[in-house]
Amino acid sequence: MSLAELICPAGTPAALRTAVDAGADAVYCGFQDATNARNFPGLNFTPDELAEAVVYAHAKDAKVLLALNTYPPAGKVDLWRQAADTGTRLGVDAFIVADMGVADYIARTHPQVRLHLSVQAAASSPEAIRYYCESFGVKRVVLPRILTIPEIRQIRREIPCEIETFIFGNHGLMVEGRCSLTNYLTGQSTNMDGICSPASEVDYARHDDGSMSSRLAGFTIDCFGADEMAGYPTICKGRYTAPHRPEAYYAFEEPVSLNLSRLLPQMIDAGIHAFKIEGRQRSKSYVRNVVSAFRAAVDDIRAGRTANIADLVALTEGQKQTQGAFETKKWR
């Protein structure tokens, strides 16, 4: 049976303390800049805040993983290198990286710190994962959300590192780390600036009939009826019309969150080392509720008890949840 570590999100120091207190084995977070994929306004950590967070987490036997999981634009690597230097000085337990240049710098400069390969690297084959392990000493891969549990079980036999998978939260496009939709409309890059649907470019308009439009950079990406649940203002979850589809439809995917609580026993049995909860942009309330629920579930399963997972649907996007590709390749 795997260690089944619970890897939990924190967008602020208070959220990190909440996650640790709720039972996180490790908390992942980022600096207030483009080095991480949740570079949102008012979110993330200053170096001083991260220093205090590391002390807090370590005092309670929890690890801190620093996300450096964006791609530096060509020739502009200093920010990522400085972040790695700072993280090392502050004693973080691992870096989560996607870019080979960043991985190479850390492997050469800070070889004592663990490297985890971000989902943003989209490494989903044994060959790709082995390349990162052999070239940069990667100790853990966060798998893209496109694999079934039997496939993950098979990959585990063929790679020399640990496996981490998402179990809950926002469910993005499937070639992760390659999405350019935000860049297309706003000029800002999800993968290099760390910003998906920048808040400064988002606006909402309420209409007289109770419906609400969400727009990004002036383009309407959805209009929710008065009685409809809403989703994030991301292009991939929008509804559009087309000449052959006069009724607005989800051209990419629907607002929905991943929730693998029912599959946890199979995933632990498959030898997955760590389970990741998405949501650094979410509140302490979300962190407290989701982490507590999965902490109890993992503990129950490891103790041989049946897990009774709390209902988390109220926290899911559009109040809809899926097991995605983990359950079946027929998804999408």
Next chain:
Amino acid sequence: MSMMNHTAPAMRPLSGAVQRLACLAVQPILSRVVKRIAARHSSLFARLGPHQTTDYLIDPVELPFALHLRPDPQALLFRAVPRESLPLSGAAIRGPFLLLLELIDSEEDGDAAFFSRDLEISGDTEAVVRLRNALDDVDGSIAEETADLFGPVGRAILARLRRSYSDATKGNMYT
């Protein structure tokens, strides 16, 4: 963690005179509350960044007035404003009073409240996101600190409000 279903019924329109009277009555409390929070949680201003000077309109739909917040540490402004003469604002946040109270304390999740349509935002979305993140980084309960300002009476009122919220979410009274 429990969301109401859609927005609470809006306040039945009161006369302008009654609205202004209500504003006058609560203003001393608001001034005291905002000074206390600013003094005890000064770090939240950093997360607001350039939006320290943004005018926020916070609109608890059941109350006879809305709240105007400008979180400028050099010139804090938090005042009740009659609905008949709302000021221009950079960002507006609208929802049931008890939900807003729970959001301030991170007892509820803002994204979930948005998904369920209980919470509406308009204007500058970045300003709203920054305010949310700033408040979410506050340890402890702003609502309880506010209640403490008024001793046992304040704490009793808060407990009553929270019971109301709990009953409302269980019974879906806002459906």
